[in-house]
Amino acid sequence: MTDRPTHIYTVSEITQDIKLILENTFAQVWIEGEVSGLSRIPTGTVFFNLKDNASLLKCVIFFSAASNIKF
Numbered sequence: 001m002t003d004r005p006t007h008i009y010t011v012s013e014i015t016q017d018i019k020l021i022l023e024n025t026f027a028q029v030w031i032e033g034e035v036s037g038l039s040r041i042p043t044g045t046v047f048f049n050l051k052d053n054a055s056l057l058k059c060v061i062f063f064s065a066a067s068n069i070k071f
Contacts, residue, residue, distance in 0.1 A: 034051050035049070043063055044063035044067060
């Protein structure tokens, strides 16, 4: 067994790496699922879950984008 140094990521490092991986893997993404747990806070930001039979994505639409949605 080899002793390897462990890299401890900062929050900024790991989120930047995840962002780059997602952007380089998925040019454009359309997701189909059931909306559940929808709530809008006083600032106009919308929170909801998008789910299917096996998984759940926690989602947010910030006010700047939510204000343009017509439904």
